[in-house]
Amino acid sequence: MHILLLLEDYQRRKRLEGQSPNTISNTTSVTNIFARDTGLYDTDDWTTDAILEWALTRREKGMKKWTVRGNVKSLRTLLKHLEEGMKASHRVELHRLKTKRPEQAPRHCPRAYEVASIIEAAEEPEIKVLIAALATSGMRISECLKIRSENITDDGECYVNGKGDKDRPVYLTRELGQEVKNLAPDGGYCWPDPYNPSQPLPRHRAYYRVKKACRRAGRPATTQHDMRHYYATDLLRNGAGLTHVQHLLGHADPNTTKIYEHLLEEDLASAHEEYSTKVWTKRFGCTKIEADDET
Numbered sequence: 001m002h003i004l005l006l007l008e009d010y011q012r013r014k015r016l017e018g019q020s021p022n023t024i025s026n027t028t029s030v031t032n033i034f035a036r037d038t039g040l041y042d043t044d045d046w047t048t049d050a051i052l053e054w055a056l057t058r059r060e061k062g063m064k065k066w067t068v069r070g071n072v073k074s075l076r077t078l079l080k081h082l083e084e085g086m087k088a089s090h091r092v093e094l095h096r097l098k099t100k101r102p103e104q105a106p107r108h109c110p111r112a113y114e115v116a117s118i119i120e121a122a123e124e125p126e127i128k129v130l131i132a133a134l135a136t137s138g139m140r141i142s143e144c145l146k147i148r149s150e151n152i153t154d155d156g157e158c159y160v161n162g163k164g165d166k167d168r169p170v171y172l173t174r175e176l177g178q179e180v181k182n183l184a185p186d187g188g189y190c191w192p193d194p195y196n197p198s199q200p201l202p203r204h205r206a207y208y209r210v211k212k213a214c215r216r217a218g219r220p221a222t223t224q225h226d227m228r229h230y231y232a233t234d235l236l237r238n239g240a241g242l243t244h245v246q247h248l249l250g251h252a253d254p255n256t257t258k259i260y261e262h263l264l265e266e267d268l269a270s271a272h273e274e275y276s277t278k279v280w281t282k283r284f285g286c287t288k289i290e291a292d293d294e295t
Helices: 003-016 021-038 048-060 065-085 112-121 125-137 141-145 174-182 203-216 226-237 242-249 259-284 288-294
Strands: 157-161 167-171 196-200
Touching: 003 021, 003 065, 021 048, 021 065, 048 065, 112 125, 112 203, 112 226, 125 141, 125 174, 125 203, 125 226, 141 157, 141 203, 167 242, 226 242, 226 259, 242 259
Parallel strands: none
Antiparallel strands: 157 167
16 A cells, blocks of 8 residues: 555544644654655555664664654554554564663652752743743643643633643643733733744744753753653652642553652652761761761
8 A cells, every 4th residue: 555545544543533643743754754765655565674674774874762763663553553444454563563662761850949940040031931830730841832821810720732632721820820921911822933923832942942941050961851750749749649640740541650659769769868968967077978988
């Protein structure tokens, strides 16, 4: 089957199922790139080895492991649609395209003083408000950028459109909600694209502005998504249940939310190390490490 016919059916069905527009767009883009690079525009010509060879070539060109893994996963998704949705056959062995998740760097969960320093380091007032909104609501940056001031209540509540095209409520403080609304007095997007004010600021531009503030604050490893981790762990520290955190973050799978329990455990261990060292030093006049060395 020619990829144009396959993609047309895939896009139509996934829109009806409420699939994320970003996921549909990404799968379409990856499929077109694969066909262009290999010259295989008909799925009857696709083979497992052709896909794996293409993926290896992209890695050799310096593409990141996570990106290439996502590319292969997109092709698997499309072939599964061909197999299950369109009842058509293909020659690819899907089980051979399953790749092991690359080792992920430990998640960083900033503390309150770190978040405050990043907000302070941001140069543009609207980016200060953006970081504050991310850290106190748990929104993904793509969700936050689509907020229109007309949709925020006086109490700071609004609805955002998240993954899977699902709406959920988010809660800002009354004061912060008013600051966000003041960014767009006309009721439009609170963070508009300066080149096209009728559209929200593109995610990659917002990402780099937040990243710039993190670097200025001396925390280059911190990202905009770490503000979401901060929000989740702060809720758990203050006694919120996992079910509540799951709904506030917009997680479809409760197992996704459980990762924050591990973050909280690491956070507690870090806090213990930090404050026990201070207590030891105050009581004995040296650090525990120095005391151990002397013995």
